[in-house]
Amino acid sequence: MQTLTHLERLEAESIHILREVAATAQNPVMMYSIGKDSSVMLHLARKAFFPGPLPFPLLHIDTLWKFREMIAFRDAVAASPGIRLLVHTNQEGVAAGVNPFASGSSVHTDVMKTQALKQALDLHRFDVAIGGARRDEEKSRAKERVFSFRTAQHRWDPKAQRPELWSLYNTRIRPGETIRAFPISNWTELDIWQYIYQEGIDLVPLYFAADRPVVARGGQWLMVDDDRMPLEPGETPQMRRVRFRTLGCYPLTAALESPAGSVADIIEEMLITTTSERQGRLIDSDAPASMEMKKQEGYF
Amino acid sequence: MAAYPAPENARLERFLNEQLHKSLLRFITCGSVDDGKSTLIGRLLFESKMIFDDQLATLKSESRRYGTQGDDIDYALLVDGLAAEREQGITIDVAYRFFSTSARKYIVADTPGHEQYTRNMATGASTADLAVVMIDARKGVLTQTRRHSFIVSLLGIRHIVLCVNKMDLVGHDEATFRRIVADYAEFAADLGFASVEAIPVSALRGDNVTAPSDRMPWYSGPALLPYLDTVDAARATDAAPFRFPVQLVSRPDHAFRGFAGQITSGSIRPGAAVRVLPSGRQSAIHRIVTMDGDLDEAVSGQSVTLTLRDEVDVSRGDMIVEDRAPAEVSDQFQATLVWMSEQPMLPGRAYAMKLGTRECQVQVTEPKYRIDVNTRAHEAARTLALNEIGVCNISLDRMVAFDPYRDIAATGGFIMIDRLTNETVGLGLIDFALRRASNIHRQALDVDKAARAGLKAQKPVILWFTGLSGSGKSTIANIVERRLTAMGKHTYTLDGDNVRHGLNRDLGFTDADRVENIRRVGEVARLMLDAGLIVLVSFISPFRAERRMARAMVEDGEFWEIHVDTPLAIAEARDVKGLYKKARAGKLRNFTGIDSPYEPPRDPEIRLDTVSLSPDAAADLIIARLTHAGLIEEA
Numbered sequence: 001m002q003t004l005t006h007l008e009r010l011e012a013e014s015i016h017i018l019r020e021v022a023a024t025a026q027n028p029v030m031m032y033s034i035g036k037d038s039s040v041m042l043h044l045a046r047k048a049f050f051p052g053p054l055p056f057p058l059l060h061i062d063t064l065w066k067f068r069e070m071i072a073f074r075d076a077v078a079a080s081p082g083i084r085l086l087v088h089t090n091q092e093g094v095a096a097g098v099n100p101f102a103s104g105s106s107v108h109t110d111v112m113k114t115q116a117l118k119q120a121l122d123l124h125r126f127d128v129a130i131g132g133a134r135r136d137e138e139k140s141r142a143k144e145r146v147f148s149f150r151t152a153q154h155r156w157d158p159k160a161q162r163p164e165l166w167s168l169y170n171t172r173i174r175p176g177e178t179i180r181a182f183p184i185s186n187w188t189e190l191d192i193w194q195y196i197y198q199e200g201i202d203l204v205p206l207y208f209a210a211d212r213p214v215v216a217r218g219g220q221w222l223m224v225d226d227d228r229m230p231l232e233p234g235e236t237p238q239m240r241r242v243r244f245r246t247l248g249c250y251p252l253t254a255a256l257e258s259p260a261g262s263v264a265d266i267i268e269e270m271l272i273t274t275t276s277e278r279q280g281r282l283i284d285s286d287a288p289a290s291m292e293m294k295k296q297e298g299y300f
Numbered sequence: 301m302a303a304y305p306a307p308e309n310a311r312l313e314r315f316l317n318e319q320l321h322k323s324l325l326r327f328i329t330c331g332s333v334d335d336g337k338s339t340l341i342g343r344l345l346f347e348s349k350m351i352f353d354d355q356l357a358t359l360k361s362e363s364r365r366y367g368t369q370g371d372d373i374d375y376a377l378l379v380d381g382l383a384a385e386r387e388q389g390i391t392i393d394v395a396y397r398f399f400s401t402s403a404r405k406y407i408v409a410d411t412p413g414h415e416q417y418t419r420n421m422a423t424g425a426s427t428a429d430l431a432v433v434m435i436d437a438r439k440g441v442l443t444q445t446r447r448h449s450f451i452v453s454l455l456g457i458r459h460i461v462l463c464v465n466k467m468d469l470v471g472h473d474e475a476t477f478r479r480i481v482a483d484y485a486e487f488a489a490d491l492g493f494a495s496v497e498a499i500p501v502s503a504l505r506g507d508n509v510t511a512p513s514d515r516m517p518w519y520s521g522p523a524l525l526p527y528l529d530t531v532d533a534a535r536a537t538d539a540a541p542f543r544f545p546v547q548l549v550s551r552p553d554h555a556f557r558g559f560a561g562q563i564t565s566g567s568i569r570p571g572a573a574v575r576v577l578p579s580g581r582q583s584a585i586h587r588i589v590t591m592d593g594d595l596d597e598a599v600s601g602q603s604v605t606l607t608l609r610d611e612v613d614v615s616r617g618d619m620i621v622e623d624r625a626p627a628e629v630s631d632q633f634q635a636t637l638v639w640m641s642e643q644p645m646l647p648g649r650a651y652a653m654k655l656g657t658r659e660c661q662v663q664v665t666e667p668k669y670r671i672d673v674n675t676r677a678h679e680a681a682r683t684l685a686l687n688e689i690g691v692c693n694i695s696l697d698r699m700v701a702f703d704p705y706r707d708i709a710a711t712g713g714f715i716m717i718d719r720l721t722n723e724t725v726g727l728g729l730i731d732f733a734l735r736r737a738s739n740i741h742r743q744a745l746d747v748d749k750a751a752r753a754g755l756k757a758q759k760p761v762i763l764w765f766t767g768l769s770g771s772g773k774s775t776i777a778n779i780v781e782r783r784l785t786a787m788g789k790h791t792y793t794l795d796g797d798n799v800r801h802g803l804n805r806d807l808g809f810t811d812a813d814r815v816e817n818i819r820r821v822g823e824v825a826r827l828m829l830d831a832g833l834i835v836l837v838s839f840i841s842p843f844r845a846e847r848r849m850a851r852a853m854v855e856d857g858e859f860w861e862i863h864v865d866t867p868l869a870i871a872e873a874r875d876v877k878g879l880y881k882k883a884r885a886g887k888l889r890n891f892t893g894i895d896s897p898y899e900p901p902r903d904p905e906i907r908l909d910t911v912s913l914s915p916d917a918a919a920d921l922i923i924a925r926l927t928h929a930g931l932i933e934e935a
Contacts, residue, residue: 009601019547045590163727167562170654198316267315
């Protein structure tokens with residue numbers, strides 16, 4: 001009898017989790033962040049419910065500071081058959097003038113991502129939100145359940161997590177409470193790239209090396225995606241061959257100098273890489289336990 | 301959208317192919333607190349080059365801040381992910397870590413050593429193929445070593461690596477190592493492990509972790525990582541019969557009706573004869589559908605969608621099984637339970653249960669025995685407290701398909717959930733069925749409840765009076781019963797006086813006994829309802845869960861909860877039977893309102909405020925409400 005490959009096992013487990021969400025949630029939603037993990041999740045969801053349509057909409061929390069290529073990609077995905085995409089922006093944050101430059105990364109992330117996410121979940125009364133977090137990304141993520149319980153205030157209590165045995169997920173909640181479900185918990189970054197390669201999954205071109213206008217700031221390359229980015233004295237955008245390992249708000253996402261122009265190139269490059277994926281995200285380095293705090297407050 | 305050229309890169313293809321076909325080993329580390337589990341995993345991650353430069357920089361700064369190794373790197377900080385864990389230097393919750401070698405990919409569950417987190421350790425064990433049991437060479441085999449080894453064995457792990465750690469602190473002494481290995485072998489002799497590999501290590505110094513150490517020349521066995529790379533520990537689910545718990549029914553249009561799920565054991569091909577359980581209907585596989593095209597064969601672990609040749613009724617929670625080797629079907633089992641809640645298990649209380657994709661209700665009897673994890677002696681017990689393990693009979697509210705856990709884990713393990721808090725309170729392993737579906741025939745009686753009630757010209761109902769001692773439940777129930785009898789209705793009253801002294805005289809006033817008391821009263825009331833009677837139940841019944849259990853035994857509208865609402869101070873001032881005085885004096889234990897809680901109904905059918913209503917007025921109100929609801933005629 002045939003044995004399953006590593007990726008086939010991961011895929012089957014993720015499909016099982018997605019189906020459990022669909023079978024038990026009253027009003028589920030899949031978070032869609034436009035990044036590679038979201039692309040993989042969308043692909044897995046299509047497989048999980050084939051030949052039927054997706055039984056839930058996608059939700060994008062738009063901070064209005066995403067790369068322009070991300071938004072173009074998102075709109076193309078939304079136009080494909082069987083996809084219902086919801087976009088939510090924290091209008092209070094916009095009215096208050098919150099942005100990553102003036103407000104700083106932690107205020108911007110809190111108001112435009114965490115608070116915005118909670119607003120959207122409350123607004124649509126979603127009871128289960130499917131997210132693309134992986135346990136290998138960061139230390140507090142490694143502790144998280146596949147079905148992760150949130151209070152009616154969207155808080156995560158890491159010390160009071162439900163025991164999660166076998167693949168039997170406790171999906172019961174009271175009105176107002178919610179669950180974050182993480183179907184790709186057990187995937188590593190290499191697994192994700194390998195699966196993208198194997199399945200031919202489309203990605204935002206920002207993942208692949210190209211000449212892009214960047215400035216050096218704090219030892220990292222930041223892309224000047226539009227003219228809202230205030231340049232500091234002496235800074236002039238220069239063209240560099242860069243790509244992104246992870247995508248978020250463009251002023252908070254560092255680029256990496258690389259010639260890797262294809263998925264195959266990226267996998268090759270990863271074998272010699274010595275920097276972890278989340279370092280490209282500037283939000284984690286505020287304090288050692290910053291991701292855990294953000295998660296407790298309701299961030300994914 | 302992104303376009304990238306197909307690589308014509310033989311080296312890459314070879315690499316990807318190797319990655320793809322590496323086997324996966326899931327293991328847990330367990331043992332007592334401070335045995336060095338997190339340090340060992342941190343060391344494995346470090347040695348297998350899974351630590352990136354930026355993580356190493358963070359690690360160095362955190363080692364100085366929180367570390368226990370002076371200026372040296374504290375590898376445990378790599379895995380203790382929660383702030384509270386780093387501050388306290390202990391592991392609270394399971395952390396899942398990923399690393400790979402040239403031979404294998406690994407998922408390791410680092411589980412807590414403290415006793416209060418034993419449930420998290422069981423969580424890690426449930427998905428592991430192998431357990432690395434850590435022992436501090438200075439301390440030897442401890443209670444937690446025994447507890448964890450026993451749980452690991454219960455959950456079906458058959459392969460153990462005994463890591464005797466901190467060998468550097470005992471001078472790399474061979475005799476110490478041999479003594480611990482012998483102690484463990486004696487303890488583990490009857491735990492059913494297929495292999496126990498003992499390795500002396502120092503996780504901190506890296507001895508015998510990834511390569512043999514020259515500090516212990518007397519040890520000629522493999523180092524830990526080379527051993528893990530070669531051990532054959534996979535649970536054999538592919539040789540077992542085909543099992544497919546149905547997750548959901550896929551009906552995108554009228555032409556297609558498929559059943560989506562993950563194969564938990566065995567394999568299947570189109571044309572294979574199958575059976576749907578618990579109904580027992582037979583059919584054959586028509587197609588194995590996936591987005592990548594139909595399959596000729598699907599095997600254990602795969603998520604697929606099956607269609608059947610015949611129009612058979614199948615829904616979520618059913619199991620599609622091999623016709624020649626079907627699973628069993630029953631609604632009563634003997635099971636081994638590991639209790640995981642601060643609230644002790646209450647025999648008789650209805651819990652929610654999840655077995656495969658089936659959710660149902662379950663009641664547990666008093667434990668047949670509790671198991672002492674040190675000696676594995678069987679002890680008498682009336683309940684199970686947090687982290688206790690016992691063997692119980694359980695009774696479900698419906699027939700389910702299952703396999704004994706030791707035969708097929710995926711269809712024999714279940715979780716129990718508190719229906720009020722939704723907390724996962726217990727894990728269970730089915731030992732065997734107490735009766736089989738084929739042995740029982742529910743008698744369909746021609747004379748039913750409607751016929752019996754019709755003869756009496758009434759609608760049967762249960763009037764459940766709940767409230768504090770001295771609130772006036774029995775007084776009001778007596779008046780209501782007199783009025784109903786005067787109207788020609790057939791009634792019966794169950795109260796403490798006629799039940800406590802006979803049917804329930806073996807029960808005391810502990811929480812567990814109160815639950816059993818109400819369960820029995822509920823069952824008797826249900827039988828009387830079935831006989832067509834109007835049943836008045838007058839019991840303090842202090843817990844919401846039990847009142848809900850009694851309500852769930854009958855149909856909607858047949859259970860009226862009547863809250864005889866008297867403030868504690870007034871009930872105590874009345875003290876008709878002098879019980880409050882005794883309770884205050886400490887002569888009566890577990891007295892509701894004094895040292896045992898009363899949970900008032902949130903949404904009773906009737907609430908009687910006995911401060912403003914006389915007993916006669918309260919009875920009037922009940923009669924009026926029953927009349928209004930059409931349960932009795934206008935007087």
